Amino acid sequence: MSGFALEAGASWRNLAWGFQDGSADSAEDPDAILVDIDTEDMDEYKAGSAKIICYFSVGTVETWRDDVIADMDAWMAVTVGNLEDWDEYWIDITSSAARTLLKTRFERAASLGCDAVELDNVDCYTADECWPHIDGLSTAAQAKAAQIEFNKWQATTAHDLSLGIGLKNALTIIDDLVDEYDFAINESCLQYGECDYYFPFLDADKAVLHTEYIWAVDACSSETKMDTSSNTRILSTKYCTGSDGLCTRGNEWKTCFVDMTSNTYANFDPDTVIAPSAASFRLRGPSSDILFLWTFLLGLLFFMRR
Numbered sequence: 001m002s003g004f005a006l007e008a009g010a011s012w013r014n015l016a017w018g019f020q021d022g023s024a025d026s027a028e029d030p031d032a033i034l035v036d037i038d039t040e041d042m043d044e045y046k047a048g049s050a051k052i053i054c055y056f057s058v059g060t061v062e063t064w065r066d067d068v069i070a071d072m073d074a075w076m077a078v079t080v081g082n083l084e085d086w087d088e089y090w091i092d093i094t095s096s097a098a099r100t101l102l103k104t105r106f107e108r109a110a111s112l113g114c115d116a117v118e119l120d121n122v123d124c125y126t127a128d129e130c131w132p133h134i135d136g137l138s139t140a141a142q143a144k145a146a147q148i149e150f151n152k153w154q155a156t157t158a159h160d161l162s163l164g165i166g167l168k169n170a171l172t173i174i175d176d177l178v179d180e181y182d183f184a185i186n187e188s189c190l191q192y193g194e195c196d197y198y199f200p201f202l203d204a205d206k207a208v209l210h211t212e213y214i215w216a217v218d219a220c221s222s223e224t225k226m227d228t229s230s231n232t233r234i235l236s237t238k239y240c241t242g243s244d245g246l247c248t249r250g251n252e253w254k255t256c257f258v259d260m261t262s263n264t265y266a267n268f269d270p271d272t273v274i275a276p277s278a279a280s281f282r283l284r285g286p287s288s289d290i291l292f293l294w295t296f297l298l299g300l301l302f303f304m305r306r
Contacts, residue, residue: 013025013027036054053114060091083121115164117164121168131143148176151167164183165181172197185209211253212237213240237258
């Protein structure tokens with residue numbers, strides 16, 4: 001392992017993604033700062049006490065990166081399909097050539113002074129534009145196994161360079177990988193009722209850096225770090241203050257905390273936002289399927305009686 005540690009409930013500043021036309025984050029004195037690996041302000045961030053987590057995509061080719069532009073043919077040779085709605089291309093997760101290219105990215109992160117890496121698009125196994133186009137993968141089960149193996153390679157590569165590593169989204173392989181990763185990052189698990197997938201990380205006292213895009217301005221009434229001395233099931237939650245989705249300049253990320261043990265949502269102002277109910281994030285898997293079935297049958301019965 002790398003020796004990198006970020007405990008559940010850690011505070012963080014997100015300066016790497018989720019922004020449109022600029023970035024802003026209200027977190028003060030964070031435990032960690034998330035930055036793009038190509039940030040021009042690395043020396044400034046390193047001067048502080050926060051751990052520096054560097055972002056880049058490991059599952060897609062980001063065509064605008066300098067290292068890709070410098071060797072475009074080699075990077076495109078390991079791609080298998082376009083990432084929908086983005087100027088990126090899925091990487092063949094079974095390719096040794098891809099790993100050779102990606103390893104240089106890890107080495108650069110270490111040389112820049114990053115303490116950890118946050119690697120995007122590690123869900124080829126769920127994407128129709130990705131795994132069905134990889135030679136040798138003919139079933140979803142094979143794709144999932146290949147993804148787990150690829151992710152374990154990422155974790156080993158990071159740790160060999162004394163870098164921590166975070167698992168982003170990829171909910172259905174958390175149980176297989178929680179021991180390999182130092183923390184997790186999630187988008188919108190409250191909105192989609194999926195936060196309980198992260199109990200393995202939280203129960204291991206590993207931070208889950210969590211973002212939501214659905215709440216209104218000033219929904220958080222406090223930015224005080226929650227006391228986690230008796231409860232490690234704390235999501236390190238942020239939300240965008242803007243009402244138009246992604247943060248824009250002036251519409252910053254704000255810090256909240258979500259207590260997953262008592263099913264309460266700390267620091268949310270009920271006058272400005274209705275927090276999701278506890279049931280909304282607990283309802284997934286077979287339970288949600290049963291609810292849908294009953295709703296469908298009741299609707300069908302209604303129309304048959306008309």
